[in-house]
Amino acid sequence: MSIWEYANPKKFMQTSAWALPWAVGLTVIVLVVGLLWGFFFTPDDYKQGSTVKIIYLHVPSAMMAINAWGMMLVTSLIWIIRRHHVSALAAKAAAPVGLTFTLIALVTGALWGQPMWGTWWAWDPRLTSFLILTLFYFGYMALWAAIEDPDTAADLTSILCLVGSVFALLSRYAVNFWNQGLHQGASLSMDKEENVADVFWLPLLVCIAGFILLFVTMVLLRTRTEIRARRLKALLARERVA
Amino acid sequence: MPELGKYAFAVLGSYAATAVLVAALVGLTLWQSARMKRALAEVEARQGKSDA
Numbered sequence: 001m002s003i004w005e006y007a008n009p010k011k012f013m014q015t016s017a018w019a020l021p022w023a024v025g026l027t028v029i030v031l032v033v034g035l036l037w038g039f040f041f042t043p044d045d046y047k048q049g050s051t052v053k054i055i056y057l058h059v060p061s062a063m064m065a066i067n068a069w070g071m072m073l074v075t076s077l078i079w080i081i082r083r084h085h086v087s088a089l090a091a092k093a094a095a096p097v098g099l100t101f102t103l104i105a106l107v108t109g110a111l112w113g114q115p116m117w118g119t120w121w122a123w124d125p126r127l128t129s130f131l132i133l134t135l136f137y138f139g140y141m142a143l144w145a146a147i148e149d150p151d152t153a154a155d156l157t158s159i160l161c162l163v164g165s166v167f168a169l170l171s172r173y174a175v176n177f178w179n180q181g182l183h184q185g186a187s188l189s190m191d192k193e194e195n196v197a198d199v200f201w202l203p204l205l206v207c208i209a210g211f212i213l214l215f216v217t218m219v220l221l222r223t224r225t226e227i228r229a230r231r232l233k234a235l236l237a238r239e240r241v242a
Numbered sequence: 243m244p245e246l247g248k249y250a251f252a253v254l255g256s257y258a259a260t261a262v263l264v265a266a267l268v269g270l271t272l273w274q275s276a277r278m279k280r281a282l283a284e285v286e287a288r289q290g291k292s293d294a
Contacts, residue, residue, distance in 0.1 A: 035257075039244065049247060049248075049249050050244065050246040050247055050253050051252050053244075053246075053253050054252065054253060054256045057260045058256070096267065096270075096271075097267065100263050100264065100267040104260050104263050104264075107256070107259045108256040108260065111251075111252045111255050111256045111259070112256070115252050214264070218268070218271055221271055221272075222271055224275065225274050225275045225278045228282045229278050232278065232281055232285060235282075239288075239289065
Protein backbone atom coordinates (compact mmCIF):
# COMPACT_ATOMS: atom_id res chain seq x y z
CA MET A 1 0.00 0.00 0.00
CA SER A 2 1.37 3.38 -1.03
CA ILE A 3 1.05 6.70 0.80
CA TRP A 4 -0.13 8.23 -2.48
CA GLU A 5 -3.41 6.33 -2.14
CA TYR A 6 -4.38 8.97 0.44
CA ALA A 7 -4.07 11.59 -2.27
CA ASN A 8 -7.26 10.09 -3.66
CA PRO A 9 -10.09 12.25 -2.24
CA LYS A 10 -12.39 9.25 -1.70
CA LYS A 11 -9.71 7.30 0.16
CA PHE A 12 -8.84 10.39 2.21
CA MET A 13 -12.50 10.90 3.17
CA GLN A 14 -12.85 7.26 4.23
CA THR A 15 -9.64 7.19 6.28
CA SER A 16 -10.19 10.60 7.90
CA ALA A 17 -13.78 9.68 8.81
CA TRP A 18 -12.38 6.73 10.75
CA ALA A 19 -9.49 8.71 12.29
CA LEU A 20 -11.35 11.88 13.28
CA PRO A 21 -13.25 10.65 16.37
CA TRP A 22 -10.00 9.18 17.75
CA ALA A 23 -8.13 12.39 16.99
CA VAL A 24 -10.80 14.52 18.69
CA GLY A 25 -10.87 12.31 21.80
CA LEU A 26 -7.08 12.17 22.09
CA THR A 27 -6.75 15.93 21.55
CA VAL A 28 -9.22 16.76 24.32
CA ILE A 29 -7.65 14.31 26.80
CA VAL A 30 -4.02 15.28 26.15
CA LEU A 31 -4.69 19.04 26.05
CA VAL A 32 -6.78 19.00 29.24
CA VAL A 33 -4.23 16.85 31.11
CA GLY A 34 -1.27 18.96 29.94
CA LEU A 35 -2.82 22.35 30.69
CA LEU A 36 -4.28 21.34 34.06
CA TRP A 37 -0.95 19.79 35.05
CA GLY A 38 0.96 22.88 33.98
CA PHE A 39 -1.42 25.41 35.48
CA PHE A 40 -2.32 23.78 38.80
CA PHE A 41 0.44 21.33 39.65
CA THR A 42 3.75 23.02 38.79
CA PRO A 43 5.63 25.48 41.02
CA ASP A 44 6.57 29.06 40.20
CA ASP A 45 9.97 29.64 38.64
CA TYR A 46 12.57 31.29 40.89
CA LYS A 47 13.14 34.08 38.33
CA GLN A 48 9.88 34.31 36.36
CA GLY A 49 7.43 33.66 39.19
CA SER A 50 4.02 32.47 38.07
CA THR A 51 4.53 33.75 34.48
CA VAL A 52 6.31 30.45 33.83
CA LYS A 53 2.80 28.99 33.42
CA ILE A 54 2.58 30.85 30.11
CA ILE A 55 5.25 28.49 28.75
CA TYR A 56 2.58 25.76 28.35
CA LEU A 57 0.78 27.92 25.79
CA HIS A 58 3.55 29.98 24.24
CA VAL A 59 6.11 27.30 23.41
CA PRO A 60 3.69 24.74 21.86
CA SER A 61 1.84 27.41 19.87
CA ALA A 62 5.04 29.02 18.56
CA MET A 63 6.41 25.60 17.70
CA MET A 64 3.21 24.62 15.87
CA ALA A 65 3.00 27.98 14.07
CA ILE A 66 6.36 27.17 12.47
CA ASN A 67 5.66 23.44 12.00
CA ALA A 68 2.29 24.20 10.36
CA TRP A 69 4.12 26.25 7.76
CA GLY A 70 6.53 23.33 7.38
CA MET A 71 3.60 20.99 6.74
CA MET A 72 2.19 23.48 4.21
CA LEU A 73 5.60 23.57 2.53
CA VAL A 74 5.69 19.77 2.17
CA THR A 75 2.13 19.54 0.85
CA SER A 76 2.74 22.49 -1.50
CA LEU A 77 5.82 20.75 -2.89
CA ILE A 78 3.76 17.59 -3.40
CA TRP A 79 1.23 19.68 -5.31
CA ILE A 80 3.92 21.32 -7.45
CA ILE A 81 5.68 18.02 -8.22
CA ARG A 82 2.86 15.44 -8.31
CA ARG A 83 -0.29 17.56 -8.79
CA HIS A 84 -2.30 15.79 -6.06
CA HIS A 85 -5.31 17.96 -5.27
CA VAL A 86 -5.70 16.68 -1.72
CA SER A 87 -2.20 17.91 -0.85
CA ALA A 88 -2.99 21.42 -2.11
CA LEU A 89 -6.26 21.40 -0.18
CA ALA A 90 -4.50 20.16 2.96
CA ALA A 91 -2.10 23.12 2.72
CA LYS A 92 -5.05 25.49 2.32
CA ALA A 93 -6.80 23.84 5.28
CA ALA A 94 -3.72 24.16 7.51
CA ALA A 95 -3.23 27.91 7.02
CA PRO A 96 -5.97 29.21 9.37
CA VAL A 97 -4.85 26.68 11.99
CA GLY A 98 -1.25 27.83 11.70
CA LEU A 99 -2.36 31.45 11.82
CA THR A 100 -4.29 30.81 15.04
CA PHE A 101 -1.19 29.28 16.65
CA THR A 102 0.85 32.25 15.43
CA LEU A 103 -1.58 34.71 17.02
CA ILE A 104 -1.59 32.73 20.28
CA ALA A 105 2.22 32.81 20.33
CA LEU A 106 2.29 36.57 19.68
CA VAL A 107 -0.33 37.42 22.31
CA THR A 108 1.06 35.13 25.02
CA GLY A 109 4.58 36.29 24.19
CA ALA A 110 3.56 39.93 24.62
CA LEU A 111 1.74 39.19 27.88
CA TRP A 112 4.83 37.39 29.18
CA GLY A 113 7.26 39.97 27.82
CA GLN A 114 5.67 42.96 29.52
CA PRO A 115 6.43 41.88 33.12
CA MET A 116 9.66 40.01 32.26
CA TRP A 117 11.34 42.29 29.69
CA GLY A 118 9.48 45.47 30.57
CA THR A 119 7.97 45.73 27.08
CA TRP A 120 5.14 44.14 25.10
CA TRP A 121 7.20 44.07 21.92
CA ALA A 122 10.77 44.47 20.71
CA TRP A 123 12.16 44.47 17.16
CA ASP A 124 14.22 41.46 18.04
CA PRO A 125 15.28 39.12 15.15
CA ARG A 126 13.11 36.24 16.33
CA LEU A 127 10.04 38.35 17.06
CA THR A 128 10.35 40.29 13.83
CA SER A 129 10.71 37.19 11.65
CA PHE A 130 7.75 35.67 13.49
CA LEU A 131 5.66 38.77 12.79
CA ILE A 132 6.60 38.52 9.10
CA LEU A 133 5.55 34.84 9.17
CA THR A 134 2.16 36.01 10.53
CA LEU A 135 1.83 38.38 7.57
CA PHE A 136 2.70 35.52 5.23
CA TYR A 137 -0.14 33.48 6.74
CA PHE A 138 -2.57 36.34 6.05
CA GLY A 139 -1.16 36.78 2.53
CA TYR A 140 -1.38 33.05 1.82
CA MET A 141 -5.05 32.90 2.86
CA ALA A 142 -5.87 36.09 0.97
CA LEU A 143 -4.26 34.69 -2.20
CA TRP A 144 -6.37 31.51 -2.01
CA ALA A 145 -9.48 33.65 -1.59
CA ALA A 146 -8.57 36.04 -4.40
CA ILE A 147 -8.08 33.53 -7.22
CA GLU A 148 -11.12 31.75 -8.63
CA ASP A 149 -9.43 28.92 -10.52
CA PRO A 150 -8.41 26.41 -7.81
CA ASP A 151 -5.40 25.00 -9.68
CA THR A 152 -3.98 28.47 -10.36
CA ALA A 153 -4.61 29.37 -6.72
CA ALA A 154 -2.81 26.20 -5.62
CA ASP A 155 0.15 27.00 -7.92
CA LEU A 156 0.56 30.59 -6.73
CA THR A 157 0.00 29.86 -3.04
CA SER A 158 2.55 27.02 -3.26
CA ILE A 159 5.16 29.46 -4.55
CA LEU A 160 4.24 31.94 -1.79
CA CYS A 161 4.61 29.11 0.71
CA LEU A 162 8.14 28.38 -0.56
CA VAL A 163 9.09 32.04 -0.13
CA GLY A 164 7.49 32.27 3.33
CA SER A 165 9.45 29.23 4.46
CA VAL A 166 12.50 31.47 4.77
CA PHE A 167 10.74 33.36 7.57
CA ALA A 168 9.49 30.15 9.19
CA LEU A 169 13.11 29.01 9.33
CA LEU A 170 14.30 32.41 10.57
CA SER A 171 11.63 32.39 13.30
CA ARG A 172 13.10 29.14 14.54
CA TYR A 173 16.81 29.88 14.18
CA ALA A 174 17.07 33.69 14.38
CA VAL A 175 18.42 33.45 17.93
CA ASN A 176 21.25 31.19 16.74
CA PHE A 177 21.96 33.16 13.54
CA TRP A 178 22.27 36.60 15.08
CA ASN A 179 22.87 35.82 18.72
CA GLN A 180 21.29 39.11 19.75
CA GLY A 181 17.94 40.52 20.83
CA LEU A 182 15.76 39.87 23.85
CA HIS A 183 14.37 36.45 23.01
CA GLN A 184 16.08 33.56 24.75
CA GLY A 185 17.16 30.34 23.05
CA ALA A 186 15.17 27.11 22.85
CA SER A 187 13.23 26.05 25.96
CA LEU A 188 13.54 22.42 24.91
CA SER A 189 17.03 21.20 24.25
CA MET A 190 19.07 18.00 24.30
CA ASP A 191 21.57 20.03 26.33
CA LYS A 192 20.56 19.52 29.97
CA GLU A 193 21.96 22.92 30.96
CA GLU A 194 19.83 24.71 28.39
CA ASN A 195 16.67 22.63 28.77
CA VAL A 196 13.95 23.75 31.20
CA ALA A 197 13.82 21.93 34.56
CA ASP A 198 12.07 18.53 34.59
CA VAL A 199 9.20 19.86 36.70
CA PHE A 200 8.24 22.18 33.80
CA TRP A 201 9.54 19.98 30.99
CA LEU A 202 7.18 17.02 31.45
CA PRO A 203 3.87 18.96 31.41
CA LEU A 204 5.31 21.06 28.58
CA LEU A 205 5.86 17.89 26.53
CA VAL A 206 2.24 16.86 27.17
CA CYS A 207 1.03 20.32 26.08
CA ILE A 208 3.14 20.13 22.92
CA ALA A 209 1.57 16.73 22.15
CA GLY A 210 -1.86 18.30 22.75
CA PHE A 211 -1.18 21.18 20.36
CA ILE A 212 0.14 18.75 17.71
CA LEU A 213 -3.06 16.69 18.07
CA LEU A 214 -5.19 19.85 17.89
CA PHE A 215 -3.43 20.77 14.66
CA VAL A 216 -3.93 17.30 13.16
CA THR A 217 -7.61 17.23 14.14
CA MET A 218 -8.34 20.69 12.75
CA VAL A 219 -6.45 20.01 9.51
CA LEU A 220 -8.25 16.70 8.97
CA LEU A 221 -11.62 18.35 9.52
CA ARG A 222 -10.82 21.38 7.38
CA THR A 223 -9.36 19.27 4.55
CA ARG A 224 -12.59 17.24 4.49
CA THR A 225 -14.50 20.53 4.17
CA GLU A 226 -12.22 21.66 1.32
CA ILE A 227 -12.71 18.36 -0.52
CA ARG A 228 -16.49 18.71 -0.13
CA ALA A 229 -16.31 22.32 -1.35
CA ARG A 230 -14.43 21.24 -4.46
CA ARG A 231 -16.92 18.43 -5.15
CA LEU A 232 -19.81 20.84 -4.67
CA LYS A 233 -18.24 23.25 -7.14
CA ALA A 234 -17.80 20.46 -9.70
CA LEU A 235 -21.40 19.25 -9.30
CA LEU A 236 -22.78 22.76 -9.64
CA ALA A 237 -20.66 23.34 -12.76
CA ARG A 238 -21.99 20.08 -14.26
CA GLU A 239 -25.53 21.18 -13.39
CA ARG A 240 -25.04 24.48 -15.20
CA VAL A 241 -23.73 22.75 -18.33
CA ALA A 242 -26.57 20.19 -18.40
CA MET B 243 -6.55 28.16 42.16
CA PRO B 244 -2.77 28.69 42.36
CA GLU B 245 -1.45 31.94 43.81
CA LEU B 246 -0.40 34.01 40.78
CA GLY B 247 0.57 37.16 42.68
CA LYS B 248 1.38 40.29 40.68
CA TYR B 249 1.50 38.30 37.43
CA ALA B 250 -2.15 37.24 37.56
CA PHE B 251 -3.11 39.50 34.63
CA ALA B 252 -0.35 38.13 32.38
CA VAL B 253 -1.05 34.48 33.21
CA LEU B 254 -4.86 34.60 33.19
CA GLY B 255 -4.83 36.90 30.15
CA SER B 256 -2.70 34.38 28.25
CA TYR B 257 -5.01 31.49 29.07
CA ALA B 258 -8.12 33.57 28.26
CA ALA B 259 -6.72 34.80 24.93
CA THR B 260 -5.71 31.26 23.96
CA ALA B 261 -9.16 29.93 24.90
CA VAL B 262 -10.85 32.62 22.79
CA LEU B 263 -8.62 32.02 19.74
CA VAL B 264 -8.91 28.22 19.90
CA ALA B 265 -12.69 28.44 20.44
CA ALA B 266 -12.96 30.76 17.42
CA LEU B 267 -10.93 28.35 15.26
CA VAL B 268 -12.88 25.27 16.39
CA GLY B 269 -16.24 27.08 16.09
CA LEU B 270 -15.49 28.40 12.61
CA THR B 271 -14.18 25.02 11.46
CA LEU B 272 -17.27 23.17 12.71
CA TRP B 273 -19.61 25.78 11.24
CA GLN B 274 -17.93 25.68 7.83
CA SER B 275 -17.89 21.88 7.91
CA ALA B 276 -21.61 21.62 8.74
CA ARG B 277 -22.54 24.23 6.14
CA MET B 278 -20.55 22.53 3.37
CA LYS B 279 -21.84 19.07 4.31
CA ARG B 280 -25.43 20.36 4.11
CA ALA B 281 -24.90 22.18 0.81
CA LEU B 282 -23.24 19.15 -0.79
CA ALA B 283 -25.95 16.78 0.49
CA GLU B 284 -28.63 19.00 -1.06
CA VAL B 285 -26.96 19.09 -4.48
CA GLU B 286 -26.19 15.36 -4.39
CA ALA B 287 -29.77 14.57 -3.45
CA ARG B 288 -30.94 16.72 -6.34
CA GLN B 289 -28.58 15.02 -8.78
CA GLY B 290 -28.99 11.55 -7.28
CA LYS B 291 -25.31 11.10 -6.30
CA SER B 292 -23.72 9.58 -3.18
CA ASP B 293 -21.45 11.42 -0.68
CA ALA B 294 -17.73 11.78 -1.53
